[in-house]
Amino acid sequence: MATNVAALLLEPQADLVLQERPIPKPNADEVVVRNHALALNPVDWKKQSWGYAIDSYPEILGSDIAGIVADVGSSVTKFKKGDRVLAWTSSRFIGRIDGGAFQTYSVARETVTSPLPDNLSFEQGAVVPLGILTAAAALFDSLGIPAPPTSSSSSPAAAKDGVLLVSGGSSSVGSNGVQLGRRLGLTVIATASKQHHEYVRSLGATAVVDYHSPTVVEDLAAAVAQTGKPLVHVYDAISEASSLKPIVALLDKAGAKDAKLAVVLPWPEAVPKPASAAVVQVLATPFASKATTANWLFKEFIPSGLKDGSFVPSPKLELLDGGLGGLQAGLNKLKAGVSARKLVLKVD
Structure with a gap:
């Protein structure tokens, strides 16, 4: 039976704690992605350490995901269950912590979800969303x-x-x-x-x-x-x-x-x-809310560029061990300093 495990930030400056949560349901314009790879960004440790851009706790950090579409909202037209995708997601953007990346299943808006070409791995796809x-x-x-x-x-x-x-x-x-x-x-x-x-x-x-x-x-x-x-x-x-x-x-x-x-x-x-x-x-976040430019970026520029090689996932990835349980060590490593690499982990 499918389960959703999330790495929760329960209070300011606390370490992440793994807990089981319900598999989220999508609103009309959203997709639910079964994550296969997540990427970490410097803003993640800054949120954890500084409380930056966090409205309330518990919080689920992270914004870069790649995986398989598990569910779609009623107005979603560009994706179906089983599609390989990458997506930018944010609990603040969608208004609930189901949007955080650091879990097995995440919710993302259709406008900031992109097809992931078959020639790229989930790990390569997870490098893309927040950076671009x-x-x-x-x-x-x-x-x-x-x-x-x-x-x-x-x-x-x-x-x-x-x-x-x-x-x-x-x-x-x-x-x-x-x-x-x-x-x-x-x-x-x-x-x-x-x-x-x-x-x-x-x-x-x-x-x-x-x-x-x-x-x-x-x-x-x-x-x-x-x-x-x-x-x-x-x-x-x-x-x-x-x-x-x-x-x-x-x-x-x-x-x-x-x-x-x-x-x-x-x-x-x-x-x-x-x-x-x-x-x-x-x-x-305001840019992501603009459907026209966000759709151009995620439905045209990213998938076509990834497919023909004119746009490459960057920077180069470094794979972390431990699945979701390795997130805190990854954040600590990122805080200590990482150059020209993006830390990525596989989701079990």
């Missing part, structure tokens, strides 16, 4: 880059006029930002540790700068100048003081009055904001 969703929210909503209405349309000319700088290009959301920027026809420059430069270039970056270098600001300015285009879009996928300081210096040095800087975390008080460029917060 956050990148899309940054580029389309925060930075205002036009989204093509269909996968066959050409990228808007306005998107090609300037440079997109992705800070943290080897991270999950950063590497997806590089790929999406390339798809939109942008000239993409990125920062990353030196050992990840070749990888980030393979994703579509024209130039990659070592953010550890003492001359990082000068190196970025030179890379932008070499393109012959203005720096107008900046996406900081890390958004901590160490990543923001050189970006602010670069923007102020360039006098980039028309530029926008998209950040994924609240602005650190110790870092002055750029004098001219606008700072905008990346919010994945």
